[in-house]
Amino acid sequence: MADAKKPRAAFAPWDRRELPGSFTVEETAKRVGHYKWVEMRLFEALGGWVPTVPELDVKMRLGTHTYHHAWHADLWNKRLPELREMNPERLTAPANDHIVEFFEAMTEPEAPEQTIEKLVGVYRVLIPAKIAAYTYHLNNTSTITDAPTIRSIKFILHDEYEDWTNGEMLLQSLIETDDEIERAAAQQIRLEKILLKAGGIVGPGSLGGESQASAETVGAPA
Amino acid sequence: MKKHNDVTSLARDSRFERLSLEDQFSDPRNAVMVGRTGGTGMRRRLDPARPGSPDRARSLMHGIFTGEIQALEGAGRTCFDFEVGTGDDEVPFELKLDMARQCWDEARHCEISVKLGEWMGTEIGEFAETTVLFEAACNPDPVLRLTGVNRALEGLAIDVFNTMREFGAETGDPLLHFCEDWMLADEVTHVKMGSDWLRRLTEKDPERRSRALEFQRVVDKLFSGAGFRGEEEDSTIRLARRFRELAGFSTDEIDEISELSRQSRDEARARIAQRALTEAS
Ligand SMILES: [Fe+2]
Numbered sequence: 001m002a003d004a005k006k007p008r009a010a011f012a013p014w015d016r017r018e019l020p021g022s023f024t025v026e027e028t029a030k031r032v033g034h035y036k037w038v039e040m041r042l043f044e045a046l047g048g049w050v051p052t053v054p055e056l057d058v059k060m061r062l063g064t065h066t067y068h069h070a071w072h073a074d075l076w077n078k079r080l081p082e083l084r085e086m087n088p089e090r091l092t093a094p095a096n097d098h099i100v101e102f103f104e105a106m107t108e109p110e111a112p113e114q115t116i117e118k119l120v121g122v123y124r125v126l127i128p129a130k131i132a133a134y135t136y137h138l139n140n141t142s143t144i145t146d147a148p149t150i151r152s153i154k155f156i157l158h159d160e161y162e163d164w165t166n167g168e169m170l171l172q173s174l175i176e177t178d179d180e181i182e183r184a185a186a187q188q189i190r191l192e193k194i195l196l197k198a199g200g201i202v203g204p205g206s207l208g209g210e211s212q213a214s215a216e217t218v219g220a221p222a
Numbered sequence: 223m224k225k226h227n228d229v230t231s232l233a234r235d236s237r238f239e240r241l242s243l244e245d246q247f248s249d250p251r252n253a254v255m256v257g258r259t260g261g262t263g264m265r266r267r268l269d270p271a272r273p274g275s276p277d278r279a280r281s282l283m284h285g286i287f288t289g290e291i292q293a294l295e296g297a298g299r300t301c302f303d304f305e306v307g308t309g310d311d312e313v314p315f316e317l318k319l320d321m322a323r324q325c326w327d328e329a330r331h332c333e334i335s336v337k338l339g340e341w342m343g344t345e346i347g348e349f350a351e352t353t354v355l356f357e358a359a360c361n362p363d364p365v366l367r368l369t370g371v372n373r374a375l376e377g378l379a380i381d382v383f384n385t386m387r388e389f390g391a392e393t394g395d396p397l398l399h400f401c402e403d404w405m406l407a408d409e410v411t412h413v414k415m416g417s418d419w420l421r422r423l424t425e426k427d428p429e430r431r432s433r434a435l436e437f438q439r440v441v442d443k444l445f446s447g448a449g450f451r452g453e454e455e456d457s458t459i460r461l462a463r464r465f466r467e468l469a470g471f472s473t474d475e476i477d478e479i480s481e482l483s484r485q486s487r488d489e490a491r492a493r494i495a496q497r498a499l500t501e502a503s
Contacts (some may be wrong), residue, residue, distance in 0.1 A: 043322050048223050048302030050325070051295035051356070054233035056332075056346075063329030066301060070322030077315065089306075105500045110223045112233035 020192035020219040022208070029083035033091025033136065036076035038099070040092070042126065054112045058119070058170055064132060065166075075152045076178040082102040082148065095203030102194040103177045104127075109187075116174055117187045124184070125191040126201070130190025131160050133206040140208065142219060145215025225303045228360055229353045232295065237347030238288075243354050243444065267456045268385060270393045280342050282458075284349040286382060287335035289375075294328035296359025296371050297321045304364050310430070313364045314423075319417045327408045334401050341397060358441055365423050369434035372416025373392060374441035377466060377479075379409045381451055384462035410469045417470025442479050449487030453480045 011017070023031065046066040053059045080088040094100045106121035138153045175181055200206020234240075263319050268282070270277055300321040304313040334345065358370035383406040390398030424431035445451055451459040461483070 040318075044302045044318070045223070047298030047300070047322065047325055051227060051232050052223075054235050056235060056291075056336075059291070060329040060332050063298060063325040063332075066298060067322045067326035070301070070319050072391070074319050107223045217243030 017106050017143035019142055019144050021146055022140040023137075023142075023146070025083055028141070028146060029080060029085045029091055031202050032076050032079050032083060032149070033085070033088075033093055034095045034099075035134075036073050036080070036088070036092050037094050038130065038201050039069045039073035039076065041103045042122070043067075043073060045103070046122070048107070049110075049118055052110055052112060053115050053118070054074070055115055055174070058115055058174075061166055061170060065163050068163060072152075072156045072159070079149060079152060095139070095206075096198055098194060098198035099201065099203065102191065102198055105191055105194055108209065116171065116180055116184050119171050119174070120184045120187040121191050123164060123171060125195060127160055127164045127167065129195055129206070130202050131157065131164065133201045136207045145219075150204055223302070226360070226362060227262070227299060229357050232292070232353065232356060233352075236331075237345075239347060239350045241350035241352050243352050246350070246352055266458060267460075268389050268458055270389065275389075276342075278458075279386070279393075280339070280344045281349050281381070282386065283335065283339050283342055284344055285352075286379075286386070287332065287339055287346075289355055289379065290328055290331040290335050290352040292353065292355040292359070293371070293376070293379075293384045294325055294332060296356055296367075297324040297328055299359060300364065300367060301325065310363065317364070317419055317423075320419070324412055325487060327412065331405055331408065334405060338398060338401055354441075354444060358437075363430075363434075365420060365430055365434045366437045368416050368419050369438045370441045372412050372447070373420065373471075374438045376409050376412040376416065377442070377469070377471070378451060378459070379404065380413060380465045381459045381462045381470065383409060384465060406465060410465055412467035413466070413471075438493065439478075439482065443482050443486055446479070446483035446486040449490060452483030452487060454484075454487070457483070492494050 043066050046062045046069065050059055050066070051063060077088050077092075080091060080205070085091050094103075094173050106126060109117035134153050134157055138150060138157070141149060143150065171184065175184055195201075266498055268278060298321075300313075301318050304311065304318070306312060306315045306318065308314075332364060339346065355371065355375050360368055361367040361370055382422070383402045387399050387402035387406060390396070390402055391398075420431065420434055424434065451457060451461065453461050461480055463476055463477065
């Protein structure tokens, strides 16, 4: 470092972060409230299932994953007041009635013989949908103004990928017959159909698309 | 999935055998030990110098393992059974987060116990499982549930882990000592959670607090059975005063548990003496 006083650019040449993003503060808060609702329903379901699962390895994994999603819910709970939502409970809500229906259907399997159905709902339907919605958010929010949300999403996605792999491997090791393949597929189809009606974990616009078209990139120079 | 399950919902694979607490306490093998030792049967210090101690340690380790499974199951159900709110059948959001964290901790304890069991030469299912812990975790009042599980049973876990940690040191088993020390740290955290939530949730409801403490007393007494846990020199599980203090127990509360244990032990002795008299006549 030859000259400490030499002016340098505020943004280094490799730092390509930009101001524009697809979400206003209000839209972000709403989305974050939906995330928190989903994470809560998920960690409650995993915890509730723990006693109902006879497979010891699955039981212990569900216990570990319960904490992951509770931590995600906590991250979003803390983010809400930072987005001017001083009553986090107000926005802790499902995106629509179909997402409520989805969780009801996902948590319906209770019997000890239904571990496959339980795991399919979480690891073949819900978690892939969460990864999609979080990744969409990550790739479309302002990389400068919304850095705290990005940081949380990155931590969360790390968990989601790992849990997804874990859950899928458990499923592959549990499914041993044609009948079990069909059971897994039937549960997946049933839940995917409800999730389609919901439009994704945060409703239509979970992955942008039409309903997100109205929210054109905010802050882009005209 | 329905809220508020009972103990029949516990799903296990074919290796596990369930036993009621009464069956365990009235196991005639324990009575034989009573006669032989002239003391309180199985309820005596885990002394490495005694020939049966490795088997007793393995049995205790298996009991820890099944207890960890139920602790995991109980914490999981507490995440699920109660909605967020301020009613008596509701809980704060942060309490649910604590229970989720406990799920992770108990899952690790299960993992540790499985590995330690293998290390000590035990197979899963080699000893029977009692379900008292989960039964306490089915209490419909979240405060009573947390007091019974996190203060009474996790409190017992503090005493057990401390005893096993010392047993590891005495027998020159560094892995046992190492693992029990780590689990002890987690249990202190869980008991402290119980103490903190009891205080916070019953701040303005002394009647509910006394009901919760009464429930804790019942559970504590159950596990002090025949001096199993106490402060006497030959108690199987020694009351770990220092760690209980870290977890939010007052000296008076620890004294009370010690007294409960002493009473329970005296009652057991009286029963044994009575039985001996009856048999002799
Ligand atoms: Fe534990």
